[in-house]
Amino acid sequence: MYDRESVVQLQVMASHVWEFLGSHRVFLFVMACVLMLTRRYLRFLNATRFFPPGPPRLPFIGNALNFDQAYPHQTFLKYKKIYGPVFTIHLPNPIIVIADFDLLKKFNSLFGNELAGRPSGYIYGLFSKHQPDGDGIILCQGERWSAQRRFALRTLRDFGMGKSLLENKINDHLSLLLKRMDSYLENDNGVCKANIDLSLHLSFCVGGIINDLVMGRHHYFGDPEFLYFKKLIDNTLKGFASPSLQLVDAVPLTRFIVPYYRQYIREGFAIQNYFIEEIKKHMKTFDVTTEPTNFIDAYLKDMSETHSHSKHMSIQTLAIDSGDLWTGGMETTVTSILWGVLYLIHYPEVQTKLHDEIDNVLDVTPAMVSERHLLPYVQATIDELLRIINVLPWGIPHQALADVEVKGHTIRAGTTVMMQIGAVHFDETIFPEPEKFKPERFLDEYGNYKPHKKLIPFGMGKRQCLGESLARMEVFLLFVSLVQNFSFHAINDKLPTIERRAGMTSVPHPYICEIRKRHKNLIMANDSQNEK
Ligand code: HEM
Numbered sequence: 240m241y242d243r244e245s246v247v248q249l250q251v252m253a254s255h256v257w258e259f260l261g262s263h264r265v266f267l268f269v270m271a272c273v274l275m276l277t278r279r280y281l282r283f284l285n286a287t288r289f290f291p292p293g294p295p296r297l298p299f300i301g302n303a304l305n306f307d308q309a310y311p312h313q314t315f316l317k318y319k320k321i322y323g324p325v326f327t328i329h330l331p332n333p334i335i336v337i338a339d340f341d342l343l344k345k346f347n348s349l350f351g352n353e354l355a356g357r358p359s360g361y362i363y364g365l366f367s368k369h370q371p372d373g374d375g376i377i378l379c380q381g382e383r384w385s386a387q388r389r390f391a392l393r394t395l396r397d398f399g400m401g402k403s404l405l406e407n408k409i410n411d412h413l414s415l416l417l418k419r420m421d422s423y424l425e426n427d428n429g430v431c432k433a434n435i436d437l438s439l440h441l442s443f444c445v446g447g448i449i450n451d452l453v454m455g456r457h458h459y460f461g462d463p464e465f466l467y468f469k470k471l472i473d474n475t476l477k478g479f480a481s482p483s484l485q486l487v488d489a490v491p492l493t494r495f496i497v498p499y500y501r502q503y504i505r506e507g508f509a510i511q512n513y514f515i516e517e518i519k520k521h522m523k524t525f526d527v528t529t530e531p532t533n534f535i536d537a538y539l540k541d542m543s544e545t546h547s548h549s550k551h552m553s554i555q556t557l558a559i560d561s562g563d564l565w566t567g568g569m570e571t572t573v574t575s576i577l578w579g580v581l582y583l584i585h586y587p588e589v590q591t592k593l594h595d596e597i598d599n600v601l602d603v604t605p606a607m608v609s610e611r612h613l614l615p616y617v618q619a620t621i622d623e624l625l626r627i628i629n630v631l632p633w634g635i636p637h638q639a640l641a642d643v644e645v646k647g648h649t650i651r652a653g654t655t656v657m658m659q660i661g662a663v664h665f666d667e668t669i670f671p672e673p674e675k676f677k678p679e680r681f682l683d684e685y686g687n688y689k690p691h692k693k694l695i696p697f698g699m700g701k702r703q704c705l706g707e708s709l710a711r712m713e714v715f716l717l718f719v720s721l722v723q724n725f726s727f728h729a730i731n732d733k734l735p736t737i738e739r740r741a742g743m744t745s746v747p748h749p750y751i752c753e754i755r756k757r758h759k760n761l762i763m764a765n766d767s768q769n770e771k
Pocket residue numbers: 376377378388563564565567568569571572575630631634635636658696697698699701702703704705706707709710714
């Protein structure tokens with residue numbers, strides 16, 4: 240038992256401590272933060288002790304300010320010269336960069352599985368409920384990822400990826416695009432022409448193809464639902480790569496002070512809900528006994544039939560898979576064609592050669608994928624385009640799933656690894672004068688198409704682009720058809736800028752160009768298509 244005096248003394252002491260804490264609250268909070276950050280920083284220094292060398296970095300922001308955001312390949316190549324082909328950068332988390340074709344090839348064959356992970360940071364984890372291996376296809380790893388990837392590849396192949404079935408689908412949407420463009424043209428002194436911003440037209444065409452494949456849906460041109468959804472995806476992609484959200488990814492506490500964070504989660508969840516609502520509609524109407532014609536129905540059918548791998552398949556995962564196919568397939572392809580037209584405006588001699596080849600070989604018949612070998616200059620131009628535009632300048636980061644030895648350094652399991660495609664495409668020992676647009680580099684002395692094994696726009700190894708065959712078909716059919724039907728010019732000889740914009744995807748600045756019709760009638764594979 241305590242006597243009364245000691246109790247009073249204790250109460251007085253407690254009230255002093257309470258008072259002290261009250262008046263020094265801010266000080267204590269700051270001290271706690273400093274201690275926490277110091278501990279984090281020391282742990283971080285310890286973890287990165289054995290990393291390959293790299294440029295000096297600033298606390299919290301790492302090397303973010305060192306990079307040319309619109310032309311990151313130039314910064315990567317500069318570091319490669321100083322630190323060798325494998326180096327470490329901090330954005331602000333540490334990333335080991337592999338910036339050499341031979342090493343990429345070697346590591347992909349030796350450690351394909353070990354380097355096939357994806358970093359699951361705080362920012363993306365929000366949408367996958369922070370599952371340790373992520374969810375969906377793009378930002379997922381391990382068994383869940385292989386189940387999704389295998390299923391998606393099989394389904395797209397069943398729908399005819401790389402075959403004529405899909406070619407017909409692409410041609411349906413392409414015909415709508417050509418007719419729509421044609422409807423804008425007016426006769427001006429015998430020339431049928433108009434000034435057009437192609438970006439929305441191409442988005443509806445490519446978005447139409449992917450919507451068709453993923454949801455079996457069609458949106459008419461200008462449909463506000465499509466525009467709203469596209470805006471959500473564009474914003475989320477832009478936000479994902481922004482320095483402020485990268486900071487939140489590295490130090491999640493900063494989410495309380497980053498103003499854009501709230502908008503990011505709101506829009507990210509709106510995308511997920513969009514797909515979940517769509518899936519619910521499919522659940523009401525799909526029939527297990529019929530052949531599915533879109534990805535969502537195929538997935539639901541598989542879920543209802545095979546319970547064996549059902550632990551990796553769920554409605555939530557299907558919603559993320561659908562979003563991944565949409566984001567993976569939309570912006571990359573639209574951007575490639577937009578750049579293609581822009582380069583033709585800047586290089587009219589290339590445009591003339593394309594017109595000559597297409598007119599000589601195809602005349603007024605539409606292009607077919609199976610006949611692309613007849614068009615060597617077209618193939619060379621598309622390869623050069625995919626090389627120079629470097630559509631994913633930062634790539635999609637990988638994560639080491641086990642310790643791997645790289646040039647005397649150990650990449651520890653859990654480390655982020657970047658397979659730098661731009662450092663290969665702009666390596667002057669592989670592609671001389673890499674900043675110049677020269678389709679001829681993909682032709683031999685007789686004018687035959689000469690593919691280059693070091694051209695890797697779709698990446699390599701286990702994570703190589705899942706939609707490569709679809710993308711190659713789309714780019715070929717759209718590009719040839721646009722060039723066959725139209726010619727593209729600067730308006731009043733004022734060239735639109737060819738400078739790049741910073742971002743996760745290398746997108747051109749918006750531009751309008753003059754489009755002239757080349758033949759009296761449109762040349763298209765499927766002229767029965769009409770906009771609903
Ligand atoms: C010109 C068009 C395209 C280019 C240049 C391109 C390029 C790439 C690249 C570089 C990667 C990352 C590879 C890696 O992580 O190492 C990738 C991944 C991916 N792409 Fe594409 N892509 C294009 C079109 C498409 C299309 C049309 C689809 C839709 C089906 C698609 C779906 C995906 C998916 C789902 C992934 C993630 C694969 C995985 O993580 O396993 N892409 N793409």
